[in-house]
Amino acid sequence: MSSRAARWVRVGLPPVLAAFIAIVAWEAWVAVREVPAYLVPAPSAIVRAFTADPARYALAARTSMVEALGGLLLGSGAAFVLAVAMAHSRPLERALYPLALLVKVTPVVAVAPLFIIWFGFGTLPKMLVAALITFFPMLVNAVTGLRSVDPAAHDFMRTLHATPLQVFRMLRLPASLPYVFAALRISVPLCIIGAVVAEWMAGDGGIGQVILIANGDLDTAALFAAVVVLASMAIGLTALLALLERRLLFWHESSERV
Amino acid sequence: MPVTTAPALVVRGLVHRYEGEAGGLLALDGAELRLAAGEFVSIVGPSGCGKSTLLRAGAGLIATSPGTVEVLGGTASQACAAHVLGLVSQDPGLLPWRTVEANVALPLELTGGPPRGTLGGIAEAARALVQRVGLERFAAAYPHQLSGGMRQRVALARALVHRPRLLLMDEPFGALDELSREELCLELLSLWEQQRASVLFVTHSIREAVLLSDRVLVMSASPGHMVDEVPIDLPRPRTLAAQEAPSFAAYVHRIRAALGAPSTSTAHSTGDPA
Numbered sequence: 042m043s044s045r046a047a048r049w050v051r052v053g054l055p056p057v058l059a060a061f062i063a064i065v066a067w068e069a070w071v072a073v074r075e076v077p078a079y080l081v082p083a084p085s086a087i088v089r090a091f092t093a094d095p096a097r098y099a100l101a102a103r104t105s106m107v108e109a110l111g112g113l114l115l116g117s118g119a120a121f122v123l124a125v126a127m128a129h130s131r132p133l134e135r136a137l138y139p140l141a142l143l144v145k146v147t148p149v150v151a152v153a154p155l156f157i158i159w160f161g162f163g164t165l166p167k168m169l170v171a172a173l174i175t176f177f178p179m180l181v182n183a184v185t186g187l188r189s190v191d192p193a194a195h196d197f198m199r200t201l202h203a204t205p206l207q208v209f210r211m212l213r214l215p216a217s218l219p220y221v222f223a224a225l226r227i228s229v230p231l232c233i234i235g236a237v238v239a240e241w242m243a244g245d246g247g248i249g250q251v252i253l254i255a256n257g258d259l260d261t262a263a264l265f266a267a268v269v270v271l272a273s274m275a276i277g278l279t280a281l282l283a284l285l286e287r288r289l290l291f292w293h294e295s296s297e298r299v
Numbered sequence: 300m301p302v303t304t305a306p307a308l309v310v311r312g313l314v315h316r317y318e319g320e321a322g323g324l325l326a327l328d329g330a331e332l333r334l335a336a337g338e339f340v341s342i343v344g345p346s347g348c349g350k351s352t353l354l355r356a357g358a359g360l361i362a363t364s365p366g367t368v369e370v371l372g373g374t375a376s377q378a379c380a381a382h383v384l385g386l387v388s389q390d391p392g393l394l395p396w397r398t399v400e401a402n403v404a405l406p407l408e409l410t411g412g413p414p415r416g417t418l419g420g421i422a423e424a425a426r427a428l429v430q431r432v433g434l435e436r437f438a439a440a441y442p443h444q445l446s447g448g449m450r451q452r453v454a455l456a457r458a459l460v461h462r463p464r465l466l467l468m469d470e471p472f473g474a475l476d477e478l479s480r481e482e483l484c485l486e487l488l489s490l491w492e493q494q495r496a497s498v499l500f501v502t503h504s505i506r507e508a509v510l511l512s513d514r515v516l517v518m519s520a521s522p523g524h525m526v527d528e529v530p531i532d533l534p535r536p537r538t539l540a541a542q543e544a545p546s547f548a549a550y551v552h553r554i555r556a557a558l559g560a561p562s563t564s565t566a567h568s569t570g571d572p573a
């Protein structure tokens with residue numbers, strides 16, 4: 042128990058201390074140099090902007106979170122299903138890989154307006170933008186992961202006449218998990234970016250809209266507050282993911298590090 | 300069971316070519332092999348002479364032609380479907396997300412239940428084998444928590460839990476230190492005395508082959524074929540003391556000569572022909 046507390050102090054204290062020092066320095070710099078608030082607001086001003094209407098930020102964060110998470114599930118889920126097919130068939134992989142690459146190189150900012158034209162102003166077009174941006178990392182990682190089976194284990198299962206479904210369930214799927222988590226770690230910040238970019242185009246809710254309005258008002262403190270909320274969302278999701286990963290991948294060598 | 304009298308493995312005129320540039324590589328050219336029911340046969344030969352290829356053909360893992368592979372009177376894939384094969388490779392090939400016991404239970408999950416004639420279910424049968432290889436204290440451990448020798452013990456238990464009739468072993472102890480090797484050899488012998496499966500054992504250690512086998516086949520490279528066959532007439536059950544017998548040294552000497560290696564009179568080397 043105490044060694045665990047000691048670990049928290051050792052791992053958690055340095056970044057907290059660094060952040061604290063940076064915030065104090067920032068506050069001091071703004072005060073001493075009298076930097077105008079519309080250029081760089083002091084940390085205290087950002088906190089005040091947030092506490093003036095926390096419900097507004099919370100509501101916007103919830104909207105963005107639903108879009109981002111929905112997109113993540115949709116995009117990663119579709120990519121994983123496609124990866125299962127591609128991992129089992131080289132011809133299918135060769136046929137679909139260029140199309141997947143096309144999805145990857147298409148800038149989201151270019152397709153977001155299209156999605157809004159096609160699907161209106163609701164949650165759906167934003168989810169789709171978030172889905173699109175998370176699709177490729179999962180596809181590439183999952184195909185690699187599903188193929189990363191231990192040949193000796195695979196041979197053993199083959200000598201016992203294991204069906205493709207058994208090989209998938211008992212060997213490929215668990216073997217792919219480290220790669221799936223690697224993809225999710227990349228995708229968590231991406232899906233938030235996707236949702237916010239889509240909100241800029243449609244501007245009817247979410248943190249993206251808060252940023253748009255704050256920008257129009259030259260309310261830099263509110264803008265900063267929105268950015269902090271976004272960052273907190275990404276950090277929270279990443280932490281949740283790390284927790285899940287430690288649970289599920291205790292057997293994998295990557296969990297030995299830290 | 301009438302099939303018991305069928306030879307465990309018969310290989311005739313086996314040719315295998317690996318695809319590649321310049322016509323590929325001829326790994327086996329007319330390999331012959333006959334393994335009687337209940338027999339323990341080792342294959343020794345220099346690295347790259349086609350031992351693994353031969354064993355994989357016997358397990359139905361690669362298609363070969365021309366030539367025939369007959370496992371317990373049927374084809375290799377029929378043998379796989381009948382769940383009568385046990386495989387141990389040089390890499391243990393355990394599932395890292397499964398405990399020792401769950402790894403050993405894998406064949407029973409694939410075959411749909413514990414072997415006939417045993418009491419209890421899959422878990423009991425797996426636990427019995429885990430105990431049999433001396434790992435009961437590690438039944439709930441994961442592979443990454445075990446030493447190399449212990450992992451290979453798990454692989455051995457997993458290969459035997461469904462009571463296969465033919466056990467195929469490809470340099471199973473090759474990556475282990477001398478002490479673990481001897482220990483596992485004895486373990487294997489005692490399991491074999493008990494289960495009486497036929498064993499095809501590939502190794503590059505001459506002494507290991509002599510200690511374990513009824514017969515040692517000597518293989519030569521490019522392309523792979525048999526060059527000698529040495530029946531080992533040492534009393535069973537064997538212990539490490541068998542290595543002290545004068546005939547043991549003579550067997551080692553003869554096999555080394557067949558391999559074409561410089562024939563030193565020191566019978567105490569580990570006998571690696573490479």
Ligand SMILES: Nc1ncnc2c1ncn2[C@@H]1O[C@H](COP(=O)(O)OP(=O)(O)O)[C@@H](O)[C@H]1O
Pocket residue numbers: 317318319324326344345346347348349350351352353
């Ligand atoms: N998958 C493969 N593709 C091409 N060549 C191979 C392959 N596997 C083995 N070989 C070659 O075939 C020969 C025999 O290999 P192998 O049966 O593994 O020999 P051994 O087990 O006796 O060391 C070697 O020359 C090896 O390089």
Ligand SMILES: [Mg+2]
Pocket residue numbers: 350351352469470
């Ligand atoms: Mg080999």
